[in-house]
Amino acid sequence: MSADDVTVSLTVNGEARELAVDPRTTLLDALRERLGLTGAKKGCDHGQCGSCTVLLDGRRVNSCLVFAVAAGGSELVTIEGLADGEQLHPVQSAFLEFDAFQCGYCTPGQICSAVGMLAELADGWPSAVTDRLAGEPELTEAEIRERMSGNLCRCGAYANIVPAVRQAAG
Amino acid sequence: MRRFDYHRAADVDAAVLLLADRPGAKLLAGGTNLTDLMKLGVEQPDALIDVSRLGLDEISELPDGGLRIGAGVRNSDLAAHPAVRRGYPVLSRALLSGASGQLRNLATTAGNLLQRTRCRYFQDVSKPCNKRRPGSGCPAIEGDHHNLAILGASEHCVATHPSDLAVALVALDAELTVRGGDAERTLPLTGFYLPPDDRPDREYGLGHAEVITAVTVPALSFGAVSGYRKARERASYAFAIGSVAAALDVTDGVVADVRIALGAVAHKPWRASIAERALVGEPAVVESYERAIDAELAAARPLRDNGYKVGLIRRLVVATLAELAGDPELRS
Numbered sequence: 001m002s003a004d005d006v007t008v009s010l011t012v013n014g015e016a017r018e019l020a021v022d023p024r025t026t027l028l029d030a031l032r033e034r035l036g037l038t039g040a041k042k043g044c045d046h047g048q049c050g051s052c053t054v055l056l057d058g059r060r061v062n063s064c065l066v067f068a069v070a071a072g073g074s075e076l077v078t079i080e081g082l083a084d085g086e087q088l089h090p091v092q093s094a095f096l097e098f099d100a101f102q103c104g105y106c107t108p109g110q111i112c113s114a115v116g117m118l119a120e121l122a123d124g125w126p127s128a129v130t131d132r133l134a135g136e137p138e139l140t141e142a143e144i145r146e147r148m149s150g151n152l153c154r155c156g157a158y159a160n161i162v163p164a165v166r167q168a169a170g
Numbered sequence: 171m172r173r174f175d176y177h178r179a180a181d182v183d184a185a186v187l188l189l190a191d192r193p194g195a196k197l198l199a200g201g202t203n204l205t206d207l208m209k210l211g212v213e214q215p216d217a218l219i220d221v222s223r224l225g226l227d228e229i230s231e232l233p234d235g236g237l238r239i240g241a242g243v244r245n246s247d248l249a250a251h252p253a254v255r256r257g258y259p260v261l262s263r264a265l266l267s268g269a270s271g272q273l274r275n276l277a278t279t280a281g282n283l284l285q286r287t288r289c290r291y292f293q294d295v296s297k298p299c300n301k302r303r304p305g306s307g308c309p310a311i312e313g314d315h316h317n318l319a320i321l322g323a324s325e326h327c328v329a330t331h332p333s334d335l336a337v338a339l340v341a342l343d344a345e346l347t348v349r350g351g352d353a354e355r356t357l358p359l360t361g362f363y364l365p366p367d368d369r370p371d372r373e374y375g376l377g378h379a380e381v382i383t384a385v386t387v388p389a390l391s392f393g394a395v396s397g398y399r400k401a402r403e404r405a406s407y408a409f410a411i412g413s414v415a416a417a418l419d420v421t422d423g424v425v426a427d428v429r430i431a432l433g434a435v436a437h438k439p440w441r442a443s444i445a446e447r448a449l450v451g452e453p454a455v456v457e458s459y460e461r462a463i464d465a466e467l468a469a470a471r472p473l474r475d476n477g478y479k480v481g482l483i484r485r486l487v488v489a490t491l492a493e494l495a496g497d498p499e500l501r502s
Contacts, residue, residue, distance in 0.1 A: 067198075126249070
């Protein structure tokens with residue numbers, strides 16, 4: 001620890017964590033390099049690929065664009081915190097069932113993003129492809145593709161990600 | 171990345187004081203653009219003043235039908251708000267057409283308005299750029315400018331403003347509430363963005379120690395008949411190559427009133443005042459829309475590789491107005 005480090009308190013996957021960080025440390029680097037949570041991946045590191053997606057106070061965000069110090073006091077859920085013991089989260093199960101990945105690098109971000117996205121849908125949030133802003137959006141294939149557009153898959157597993165997300169939505 | 175001190179401001183006044191004390195400080199809200207620019211070395215603040223927890227996250231419906239939007243309201247919350255979806259669909263549509271779900275959850279209203287150009291030379295510190303290093307030159311004029319300005323540019327800078335939200339807010343005559351020192355002032359968003367001229371590094375009419383606290387959208391009786399159209403190089407999650415925000419009031423087949431703003435064509439959201447004046451009193455038909463936007467685009471000065479924007483904007487404007495005139499319910 002250097003004299004200029006800043007102490008940050010976070011709740012990560014239900015557990016209170018405290019660490020001293022250089023203010024330049026992103027949330028992604030803090031998770032991966034300091035807390036040993038390597039599920040969130042560093043792809044572009046510029047908010048363009050979505051592989052670092054985590055749930056910050058219940059909402060999906062790019063952890064590569066958040067300084068860890070700025071997240072102090074927040075509750076964080078990463079891919080490691082989605083399952084309930086041995087019981088996978090429904091989105092995780094659906095990704096397995098539909099073989100919604102190839103190399104797997106983008107998968108933690110895809111799954112966290114889908115969990116956040118389904119919560120947004122449950123809250124009635126519209127998207128760019130929702131026909132009527134005043135109505136309740138329905139989870140069509142076009143809606144899934146639009147709402148998941150912040151997560152790139154360079155293997156091109158989209159054809160299986162879409163039905164996996166649809167099944168997880170129930 | 172340059173080292174910086176991190177301060178979490180207790181309130182707006184504290185943020186103003188911290189800014190006044192630190193000429194090298196920057197405000198941090200959602201951080202979606204600033205953090206990236208710091209990684210690229212384009213921004214090198216010596217202090218970040220976090221204003222994301224100041225309670226500036228309220229959306230109020232004003233008695234006259236207008237809206238007051240806190241500067242810290244997240245893009246996703248603004249887009250989903252019932253009063254916005256019902257009364258000003260152009261705002262929801264513009265927001266939802268920008269960035270990704272993850273980014274909209276972080277990005278704030280004022281931060282969106284203050285984001286920097288995505289001109290590739292501005293973002294690459296190994297290249298000259300008059301906006302980043304005044305007097306160093308503009309490689310975009312001879313280089314890659316296919317998505318840069320066709321209106322209002324100068325020989326020193328041809329960058330475009332990247333925001334979708336700002337285009338909708340300019341169409342709606344939005345005003346900014348700004349706090350600096352003990353004083354509060356309001357200023358129209360139209361006119362907030364400075365012309366590039368010979369100092370493209372000066373972008374906004376905002377002092378260093380001033381903080382935007384709110385954006386007010388004045389009441390517009392036909393705000394519900396509004397929409398946003400955006401052309402881009404992929405179907406989602408990309409910046410515009412041209413966009414249009416419009417609201418239209420048609421009475422007995424005649425344009426009674428109209429608001430039009432254009433995106434991705436200039437250093438600022440371009441209010442199409444010439445087209446608006448040309449349209450009022452004209453029949454609400456495609457020929458009127460074409461004449462009006464042609465009058466506006468007469469001032470366009472495309473570069474070698476962005477002349478396509480003139481035709482693109484023309485088609486976007488005509489299609490948007492035709493849709494709004496044809497079925498006011500379609501976009502709400």
